[in-house]
Amino acid sequence: MSFRVSGALWLGMAILAPVGMPLLAQSGAQHGNARQAPSAPRGAVIPMPPDRAVDSYAIYSMLMPGDQFAGLPADQAARWAICDVTVNEDDRNPAVPPQGQLKPPSENPKGFEEAVGDYEANKYVRVQLAKGAFHIEHAFTLLGSSEATALRGAKSGPAVSGGEQARWAGYPGITYFSEVYFDAKHTAALVYMNDWCAHLCSSGSWIYLEKHGGRWVRRSGIVTGGA
Numbered sequence: 441m442s443f444r445v446s447g448a449l450w451l452g453m454a455i456l457a458p459v460g461m462p463l464l465a466q467s468g469a470q471h472g473n474a475r476q477a478p479s480a481p482r483g484a485v486i487p488m489p490p491d492r493a494v495d496s497y498a499i500y501s502m503l504m505p506g507d508q509f510a511g512l513p514a515d516q517a518a519r520w521a522i523c524d525v526t527v528n529e530d531d532r533n534p535a536v537p538p539q540g541q542l543k544p545p546s547e548n549p550k551g552f553e554e555a556v557g558d559y560e561a562n563k564y565v566r567v568q569l570a571k572g573a574f575h576i577e578h579a580f581t582l583l584g585s586s587e588a589t590a591l592r593g594a595k596s597g598p599a600v601s602g603g604e605q606a607r608w609a610g611y612p613g614i615t616y617f618s619e620v621y622f623d624a625k626h627t628a629a630l631v632y633m634n635d636w637c638a639h640l641c642s643s644g645s646w647i648y649l650e651k652h653g654g655r656w657v658r659r660s661g662i663v664t665g666g667a
Contacts, residue, residue, distance in 0.1 A: 485525050485566045493573060496620040499631055499649060499656050501575040508635035509612045518610035520580035522569070523588055526619045527632065529563040537563075538621075538630045538646040542660055545648075551628025552648060558621040559630060567619050581611075588614055592636065613637030627651045 488496065505520050529535045538559055544552035571582045583591060594600050594608040618632035627650060634644040648660040 482564050483528065483530060483566065485568050488567050488570065488573070492620065492622065495622065495626050495629065495651075495656070496567075497573040497575065499620050499629060500569075500617055502656055503617075503631070503633055503647065503658070504576055504580070504615065505578070505612075506615055506633060506635040508637055509615075512612050515610070517612040518579065520576070520578055521583050521588070521591060521611050521614040522574075522580060523614060523616045524569050524571075524582040524584055526565075526567045526569065527616050527634075528566050528618065531566075532632070532644070536646075538632070538648070541646045542630075542648050545650075545659060548628065548650065551623040551625075551650065552630075554623035555621045555628050555630040555648075558623070562619060562621065565619055569617075583614060595637070629656070 500522075504522070505517065509517050509520070537556070539556050542552075569582060571580075574580070590604065591608045591611060591614055594604040595611075595613065613636045616634045616636070621630045622628065629649045629651075630646060631649070632644065632646050647658060649656045649658050651657070
């Protein structure tokens with residue numbers, strides 16, 4: 441799988457295989473939560489919508505550092521890197537939708553389906569992220585596209601200078617998020633997360649979450665790893 445973030449970034453990733461579920465026929469317009477797509481050109485970067493900020497950053501923060509990085513020794517993950525712009529439908533290739541990878545929970549299909557509708561309505565949106573809005577105690581950095589390219593080159597390039605290696609030492613790789621897609625009540629959510637790391641290690645997954653007792657809980661997520 442590859443990403444093309446704002447036309448400047450290429451990410452080698454594993455192909456995401458659909459998991460035995462037909463695509464939902466409902467469109468975003470059929471769901472009450474689906475906001476009207478912004479008037480900005482397709483692929484433009486918009487500020488984080490205020491009505492989504494608190495829940496979105498809570499979800500991003502709780503999901504860090506991702507399955508690929510969680511078990512690494514401290515010296516290999518002294519700092520975490522997160523791309524400072526979310527990825528959209530055009531950045532994922534193949535662009536497997538959430539309903540092609542996850543099944544709705546039997547006890548709450550409506551929340552899942554409304555979040556899918558929000559995705560369908562806003563899948564071409566890219567959102568600018570702000571470091572101060574995250575709630576992460578571990579040291580981390582938001583990287584722009586040129587910095588992400590430099591990090592990836594330092595981790596996987598055939599001939600990398602000692603200076604570049606030293607610059608990115610302690611970063612295991614970089615994490616990419618999509619925008620978070622919600623149901624009408626903001627009690628169900630879908631988000632795409634990808635960890636890229638050196639040595640052809642990467643994984644991408646759609647993750648479904650629900651809010652219980654004021655806290656977001658991860659309910660599902662299928663990780664597909666590989667080159």
